[in-house]
Amino acid sequence: MSKILAVHASPRGERSHSRRLAEVFLSALQARNPQWHLTRREVGRAFIPPVSEAFVAAAFYPEPEARPLSMQADLALSDELVGELLGHDVLVISTPMHNFSVPSGLKAWIDQIVRLGLTFNHSLDNGVAQYEPLVQGKKALIITSRGGFGFGPDGELASMNHADTLLRTVLGFIGITDVTVVAAEGEESEARSFAVSAAEAEQRLLALVRSF
Template sequence: MSRILVVHGSPRGDRSTSRRLAEGFLSAWQARHPEGQITRREVGRVLVPPVNEAFVAAAFYPEPDARPLSMQADLALSDQLVGELFEHDLLLISTPMYNFSVPSGLKAWVDQIVRLGLTFDHTLDNGVAQYTPLLQGKKALIVTSRGGFGFGPGGALEALNHADPWLRTALGFVGINDVSVVAAEGEESAERTFAVSVAEAEQRLLDLARVF
């Protein structure tokens, strides 16, 4: 593993737990892979345009190689973001869980990279849609923070978590099925309890840095 694409989804800067955990992983990984490449894409503190009518018209233009220049401009950022995915081996997403899901900037990034003909294909079989993922051989690591406890697998509030499960679905749709999730829970709970969760997440990330 020599190339990591980092997508930071938190609107917070230094106060972001998910961002800090992800950067800790990157420091440990870089120490083991000094020749490795890390590319950071900020979507939490930099505006990623939401999909609009012009984007949809350009993305579904019947002759992609003959798109007018105006349509090419509408897809320029999306093309760049998709290119970054193909150019890297590991996708690292850091994000908090906001209102049971992900921040709007990260949602916008996903909408920009789920692209017909680039990251997935679509055919009809007897009128039934068949989807083929086009990203192969990639891995993903989701580093997330949650305000309360019990949102992980088997937890009492698991059904309310539409953040990292949704990311797994979106990434799997384009072909990234090897996904690891590391979560710190309890940011809005007792300080000591949250500190224990963070320490456990830090240790797991250090272990993963030895593997990736």
């Protein structure tokens, strides 16, 4: 039985296009695989704390197995989020593009799950930092909505896309390299144009169900 972790990053509820598209995919996936287990993690409408000085001190404590209780408390949510990620086979992230990047809640989630000794390791080679990903055997789907057109690969605004490109970089850094991106573009354009883009995204998501 496969396990799916759905991370929802939009601060909007029913009006969120990324959430709606994610539900198209998740509903079809569960209909095809009713035995699969789905876990939802809300980061857009629930507070995920940003990294603090206490978090950094605890995360990089030289003897992790001997962390004081206060430091263990500082990492409690991070430990939960990392365990959640590691305990699932498929990661589905639904997010809008906010000002060319991801919403703050999703960035906070990223900072909580990129953890030394848990999702990546660090060593020195002749004084130069070397990084080793620790997450294996997982695949990810990023479902995103964008206000304008042309933010995809080879698009005229591709250089301004720091949203799903950031997610690809972070996921690859910890070891998740099998990543698919499905985007609906043009929410801020006329309604018909966005409706066409969203419909195309829906069809692509439904087609992807067979490969997950």
